[in-house]
Amino acid sequence: MASFTLMQFCDRIFLARYSSVTLRAALPGGILAFTLTAFFQALAGYAGTFVAQYHGAGRREECGRATAQGIWLGLLTWPLCIALIPFGDWLLSVAGHPADVLAAEQTYLGILMLGGGIHAITNALAGFFSGRGDTRTPMLASLLANLANIGLDYAMIFGHWGFPEWGIAGGAIATVIASALGMAMLLVLYYQERFRREYGTWRGRRLDWQRMGPLLRFGVPAAINTVQDVGAFAFFVVLLGRLPPVEMAASNIAFSINNVAFMPLLGMGMAATIVVGQHQGARNPATAARAGWTALKLSWFYMGAIALTFLLLPRMYFALFTGEGPDVLHMDEVIGLGRWLLVLMALWGMLDAINLVVAGSLKGAGDTRFVLLYSAVVTWGVWIPGELVLVLWCHAGLLATWLWMSVYVFLLAGGLWLRFLRGKWKHIDMIRQPHPELPAE
Numbered sequence: 001m002a003s004f005t006l007m008q009f010c011d012r013i014f015l016a017r018y019s020s021v022t023l024r025a026a027l028p029g030g031i032l033a034f035t036l037t038a039f040f041q042a043l044a045g046y047a048g049t050f051v052a053q054y055h056g057a058g059r060r061e062e063c064g065r066a067t068a069q070g071i072w073l074g075l076l077t078w079p080l081c082i083a084l085i086p087f088g089d090w091l092l093s094v095a096g097h098p099a100d101v102l103a104a105e106q107t108y109l110g111i112l113m114l115g116g117g118i119h120a121i122t123n124a125l126a127g128f129f130s131g132r133g134d135t136r137t138p139m140l141a142s143l144l145a146n147l148a149n150i151g152l153d154y155a156m157i158f159g160h161w162g163f164p165e166w167g168i169a170g171g172a173i174a175t176v177i178a179s180a181l182g183m184a185m186l187l188v189l190y191y192q193e194r195f196r197r198e199y200g201t202w203r204g205r206r207l208d209w210q211r212m213g214p215l216l217r218f219g220v221p222a223a224i225n226t227v228q229d230v231g232a233f234a235f236f237v238v239l240l241g242r243l244p245p246v247e248m249a250a251s252n253i254a255f256s257i258n259n260v261a262f263m264p265l266l267g268m269g270m271a272a273t274i275v276v277g278q279h280q281g282a283r284n285p286a287t288a289a290r291a292g293w294t295a296l297k298l299s300w301f302y303m304g305a306i307a308l309t310f311l312l313l314p315r316m317y318f319a320l321f322t323g324e325g326p327d328v329l330h331m332d333e334v335i336g337l338g339r340w341l342l343v344l345m346a347l348w349g350m351l352d353a354i355n356l357v358v359a360g361s362l363k364g365a366g367d368t369r370f371v372l373l374y375s376a377v378v379t380w381g382v383w384i385p386g387e388l389v390l391v392l393w394c395h396a397g398l399l400a401t402w403l404w405m406s407v408y409v410f411l412l413a414g415g416l417w418l419r420f421l422r423g424k425w426k427h428i429d430m431i432r433q434p435h436p437e438l439p440a441e
Helices: 003-016 020-045 047-056 060-083 085-093 099-114 116-131 136-158 168-190 193-198 209-242 245-261 263-281 285-312 314-318 331-364 368-393 398-422
Strands: none
Touching (some): 003 168, 020 047, 020 085, 020 099, 020 168, 047 263, 047 331, 060 099, 060 116, 060 209, 099 116, 099 168, 116 168, 116 263, 209 245, 245 314, 245 398, 263 285, 263 331, 331 398, 368 398
């Protein structure tokens, strides 16, 4: 689930050693590229929830047909990803960033958007394996892609192994090539003989509008929710580009650390989606609820350990992005602010576990509309307006904007928690059970 985030994290580590400009440009450009393609990625990936429910119901042929619809969505929406590049360039141009940072942002965004369809198709393929409980195969494909990305980053950013020195463009090209490699691995495995025979992956490859309908019905709210979540975060990151360069750099580094540290929470959220979906498909909501709580407890245990490292070892994290050269950031420039940002990340980490895991459980049961509506109200009715007031009217500093984001995380977690406790999601029917044949008269 976190492969794309990890690739961009590696990009930023290399780009931090290339120049401070490319480091400042990579996060806004990368997060905006993800925002503009997130709808298509999440929609195609929601096929995995149907796979989980069909698998729980014992309907194996339907698992292959549901996955095929997700792959078709990735293919059909790929041209839309490319068509959105000018819109992304315009959004960056009105953000008020320095000219050199803006040029680097637009380069990084454009190349990533060209490969946007790869991630949608990969999500659909990964959903086939994960929805059946095989999370190891997508993990291995992601590991292969990320290892390739590290080598390609080194070669293409700095101009090693016979490649030109492409800078931030090299980082983006490396991410696209590595992502395509991971997708190819999953595609080959998906069409192997045993899956063609048992799950009908080749027989059910056709575009089927009858099966596409339920996927759109439940998947569109989930995809819109992903877009508004990521979009709000992207808006916040771009808004912080108006702050002084050192504050912007400290914030970008902290967010990069945050994204990677929270990757296991994304995995636990996906695990909750899968297992809750499987038990809902088997018509066992009580076990589905226990699975959701188990995932949350594991997430709290993990996040508590990570929070301690944020508090005790801040210099270790910031050392990844700082150095001693003339064109790179120095530790002393960012550690003062950075230490406090890590403290805030430690405080809201336990709440973010609720946001990711409980939301994943609700999505696995098909309660996607509530997650969308409540998240949209809290995000665009509370968080973003408050940030605009702080930055544009009050001219508040970085810490004030991060404190307000902590309030948002608390409100979001509280609402999702109450929704899960009340249990209305237990009565949602995502897949129609086959009717038993009438006995012959």
